[in-house]
Amino acid sequence: MKKFFTKLFSVIFKPTPRGKVRWAVFFILVLAILAVALDAPMYWDKGADWVEDSLKIDVPHFYNLPFRLGLDLLGGTHLVYEADMANIPSAERSDAVAGARDVIERRVNAFGVSEPVIQTTKTGDSWRVVVELAGIKDVHKAIEMIGETPMLEFKEQNKDVRELTAEEKSQLEKNNKEVKIKAEEVLIQALGADEAGFDKLIEEKTEGTVLPMMVSERLFSPIFEAAKKAELNAVYNKLVEMTSGYYIIKPIDRIEEEKEVEASHILICYKGASNCPTELTKDEALAKINEVKSQVTPENFAVLAKTYSNDTGTSSEGGGLGFFGKGKMVPPFEEKVFAMATGEISEPVETDFGYHLIYKSDERSLVEYQVKNIFLKKQTEQDILGPQDPWKVTGLTGVQLKKSMVQFDQNTGAAEVGLEFNDEGKKLFGEITERNVGEPVAIFLDGEALSIPRVNEPIRDGKAVITGDFNIDEAKTLSRRLNAGALPVPIKLVSQQTVGATLGNQSVNDSLTAGLIGILLVMIFMIIYYRLPGFWSSLALIVYGAIVLALFKIIPVTLTLSGIAGFILSIGMAIDANVLIFERLKEELKSGKSLGSAIDDGFKRAWPSIRDSNVTTLISCVILATFTTSIVKGFAITLGVGVIVSMFSAITVSRIFLKLGSNRFSKNWWYGVKNKIE
Numbered sequence: 001m002k003k004f005f006t007k008l009f010s011v012i013f014k015p016t017p018r019g020k021v022r023w024a025v026f027f028i029l030v031l032a033i034l035a036v037a038l039d040a041p042m043y044w045d046k047g048a049d050w051v052e053d054s055l056k057i058d059v060p061h062f063y064n065l066p067f068r069l070g071l072d073l074l075g076g077t078h079l080v081y082e083a084d085m086a087n088i089p090s091a092e093r094s095d096a097v098a099g100a101r102d103v104i105e106r107r108v109n110a111f112g113v114s115e116p117v118i119q120t121t122k123t124g125d126s127w128r129v130v131v132e133l134a135g136i137k138d139v140h141k142a143i144e145m146i147g148e149t150p151m152l153e154f155k156e157q158n159k160d161v162r163e164l165t166a167e168e169k170s171q172l173e174k175n176n177k178e179v180k181i182k183a184e185e186v187l188i189q190a191l192g193a194d195e196a197g198f199d200k201l202i203e204e205k206t207e208g209t210v211l212p213m214m215v216s217e218r219l220f221s222p223i224f225e226a227a228k229k230a231e232l233n234a235v236y237n238k239l240v241e242m243t244s245g246y247y248i249i250k251p252i253d254r255i256e257e258e259k260e261v262e263a264s265h266i267l268i269c270y271k272g273a274s275n276c277p278t279e280l281t282k283d284e285a286l287a288k289i290n291e292v293k294s295q296v297t298p299e300n301f302a303v304l305a306k307t308y309s310n311d312t313g314t315s316s317e318g319g320g321l322g323f324f325g326k327g328k329m330v331p332p333f334e335e336k337v338f339a340m341a342t343g344e345i346s347e348p349v350e351t352d353f354g355y356h357l358i359y360k361s362d363e364r365s366l367v368e369y370q371v372k373n374i375f376l377k378k379q380t381e382q383d384i385l386g387p388q389d390p391w392k393v394t395g396l397t398g399v400q401l402k403k404s405m406v407q408f409d410q411n412t413g414a415a416e417v418g419l420e421f422n423d424e425g426k427k428l429f430g431e432i433t434e435r436n437v438g439e440p441v442a443i444f445l446d447g448e449a450l451s452i453p454r455v456n457e458p459i460r461d462g463k464a465v466i467t468g469d470f471n472i473d474e475a476k477t478l479s480r481r482l483n484a485g486a487l488p489v490p491i492k493l494v495s496q497q498t499v500g501a502t503l504g505n506q507s508v509n510d511s512l513t514a515g516l517i518g519i520l521l522v523m524i525f526m527i528i529y530y531r532l533p534g535f536w537s538s539l540a541l542i543v544y545g546a547i548v549l550a551l552f553k554i555i556p557v558t559l560t561l562s563g564i565a566g567f568i569l570s571i572g573m574a575i576d577a578n579v580l581i582f583e584r585l586k587e588e589l590k591s592g593k594s595l596g597s598a599i600d601d602g603f604k605r606a607w608p609s610i611r612d613s614n615v616t617t618l619i620s621c622v623i624l625a626t627f628t629t630s631i632v633k634g635f636a637i638t639l640g641v642g643v644i645v646s647m648f649s650a651i652t653v654s655r656i657f658l659k660l661g662s663n664r665f666s667k668n669w670w671y672g673v674k675n676k677i678e
Contacts, residue, residue: 018663024656028543035546037062038553042295064300065553066307070117070560070634076133079143080495083127088489092403097127099484100491102477103150103446104129129491143493152398152485153444154429155391156436168384175379183239183246183376190235190248190374198235198250198372207245207377212252216368227251227369245377253370259326262362263337264301264319266292267311269354276354278310289348289355296345301359310354319359325366333358391442394432398485400425406475409467415475417451417466417482426462434458445485451478515568519545522575530582532670536657537578544574544649548642557641563634570642573617577650581606582672589673595662603655610650614643 037044041062048059081104088096097120108116108131117132131146164172186205190198215224223240230236230251240247269276270285280288292308302318309315326334330351337358340346346358382388402420409416421429432441433455442452453466466478519541526534548567552559585602593601621640625633 021656021659024652025660028653028656032543032546035543035550038065038550039546041065041300045295045297061297061299064303065556066303067553068556068558069307070558070563072560077131077496079131079133079146079493081129081131081146081491082494083129084490084492085125085127092483093127095480095483096489097122097129099480100150100489101129102480103484104131104146106448107146107446108133128494143496146491146493150398150484151444151446152401152482154394154396154432155442155444156394156432157439158388158390158392160386160392161388161390162385164381164384172379172381172384179376179378180239180246183248186374186376187235187237187239187248190250191237193235195233198374201248202372202374206373206375212370212372214368214370216366223247223249223371223373224369227371243378244380245375248374248376250372251369252372255368255370256365259338260323260364260366261325261337261360262323263321264305264359264361265311265314265321265333266296266301266305266309266319266357267354268292268308269310273354274352276310285355286348289357293345293348293357296357296359298343298345298359298361301345323362323364391444394428394441396421396425396428396432398482400428401482401486403486404479404482406472406479407465414467415470415472417470417475417479419464419466419482421462421464423462426460429462429464430458430460433464434460443482445481450481515564515571518568519571526575526578530672532661532665533578533582533585533654533658533672536661537575537582537654539657540578540649540653541571541574543653544645545571547649548645551641551645552638555641557637558634559638560634562632563638566635566638566640567642570639570646573614573643574646574649577606577610577614577646578654580609581650581654585671586673589668589671595666595671596659599655599658599662603651607651610647614647617643 041064044062048061051057051059083097083100085093085096101118101120105116105118108118117130119130121128121130186201190201193201213220213223215221215227217224220242222242226236226238226240226247226249230249232251232254235248235250240249266289268280268285268289269278270280270282271278272282273285278285288308292304296304302320305315305319309319311319314320326338328334329337330353332349332351333356336346336349337360340358340360342360342363344360346356346360348355349358350356400421402422402425404420405418407416407418408414436455437457438455440452440454443450451466451468453468470478523534523538523541526537528534530537548570551557552567557563581603584606585598588598588601588605589595618640621636621643624636625640
């Protein structure tokens with residue numbers, strides 16, 4: 001077998017001009033296969049499964065990298081905030097709203113929202129911040145967080161923070177030894193007490209609650225483990241030590257629930273289902289869930305849940321529902337998941353919410369104990385030292401900061417961030433710096449430390465400079481965040497719109513249908529009019545499409561409807577390049593040149609036109625991507641990527657395919673020319 005393939009490769013890829021062409025074709029085919037596998041890994045996985053089942057050869061599944069979808073395709077929340085600029089000077093309003101936008105972006109990122117779009121707009125005197133959160137998990141909490149005005153605080157080190165002295169440590173150990181001795185004495189009494197005697201000990205000795213407590217593996221685990229070892233209605237014969245103190249326990253009941261399972265799900269809902277944000281019909285939803293079922297494995301379940309699930313509460317977390325017992329889910333869902341084996345993925349299950357695919361990842365029995373307890377509290381370090389926050393409020397906030405600006409050191413040219421306080425802030429800052437020379441003073445925004453500069457000398461003129469190893473962008477970011485707190489812009493939610501993926505799905509389906517029909521018609525035209533070159537260009541177009549879609553996943557590009565439009569437009573430009581080349585090829589053949597020379601000259605003469613038209617388009621794309629946002633930017637990026645790949649497709653792929661068939665198909669008729677090749 002090895003000799004056969006060695007001989008085959010030596011014949012096909014021998015170092016001749018034809019061999020080089022075959023190598024190029026081989027490279028393009030490998031590239032195309034990898035691109036298609038990345039675009040639609042489910043087909044690769046099916047092939048791998050077939051090879052494994054039929055030939056017993058282990059072929060790994062392909063990496064499943066989902067497309068990143070925008071709000072109009074994935075669904076989510078569209079929020080519009082009105083910024084109150086009444087107290088902001090006109091010259092500072094642009095920076096103020098930019099700072100508010102920056103604060104919102106940081107807050108939204110804390111939610112782990114995929115590809116949030118946050119932008120500012122100005123219409124007349126109205127300043128607005130538009131927030132688009134694709135697939136957000138908790139809309140109400142996000143709105144609550146976003147709506148808070150930024151809080152900027154200057155804090156100094158809390159010098160009251162300290163460790164226990166040797167004497168205090170010794171006293172702490174002594175006290176806790178006494179507590180343990182006392183607890184052991186109480187344990188002896190408890191072991192000899194009847195029911196009434198134990199209850200009396202609880203009332204006399206316990207600090208805190210005296211009610212029976214429920215303990216499980218997740219709650220009060222050490223007490224649960226002790227309860228497991230004890231007999232019901234008998235005092236456990238050892239102390240249970242926790243960080244807070246010692247427990248003497250008496251389990252009085254054992255409650256065993258049937259089962260608790262851990263599962264994830266993918267929901268595809270339809271119009272009429274409960275809380276459904278889409279307009280899919282029931283049949284369309286069933287077709288969709290079956291399509292997802294054909295792709296899903298335990299390994300890619302979370303990825304597909306993020307891509308397809310209509311459950312906005314779990315999709316961003318990969319569909320995870322955690323552990324739950326009976327009575328927590330709707331009956332059809334619960335009945336199915338408790339009947340499944342661990343590691344199994346269900347067939348579509350219909351509930352009032354739509355169709356579900358369920359992945360059961362774990363199962364366990366849930367046992368709880370009800371225990372009576374006597375608690376003797378230990379002394380802790382906090383009891384002696386009190387709260388130990390390393391930073392202390394100074395009273396200086398963003399209210400006293402007039403503004404922050406980027407400036408440059410006159411000697412080194414390094415970027416710095418300047419601060420300027422009002423009269424009240426000037427006095428406070430002077431006092432703070434005077435008592436913290438050589439010490440750090442931290443600047444917090446929304447409770448997060450933005451910067452912790454060290455004070456070199458008392459600053460009494462109300463102007464300070466934060467130096468550091470900043471580049472210009474870092475200095476601008478810090479300055480903008482400081483201004484967000486210095487110029488707090490109250491923002492008011494004026495519009496909230498939940499955007500379902502229905503519009504996106506329908507539009508995507510329509511766009512894909514239109515695109516496929518258009519491509520098919522173009523291919524038919526190319527083959528009829530240009531014959532063999534038209535056929536090769538159609539193959540090159542397929543390779544082009546596979547590569548572009550793969551790049552959209554790798555870069556990654558957030559696909560919106562406008563982005564899809566840019567992609568489809570780039571397909572037209574790819575065909576346009578082929579038309580230029582083939583017309584030049586026909587002219588060369590009509591002039592009597594050999595096929596090989598005609599192909600080379602045809603490509604050579606067509607290249608300047610292709611280059612110039614594509615470069616001008618790319619320049620437009622760069623400008624649009626640089627100076628616009630959201631929809632227009634997505635259009636520019638997908639069009640630009642498509643144009644770059646189209647040049648590779650037209651000049652390289654089409655040319656290699658033409659050369660590959662030039663020996664066998666050398667008559668002019670194959671190239672749409674009547675006269676014969678000499």
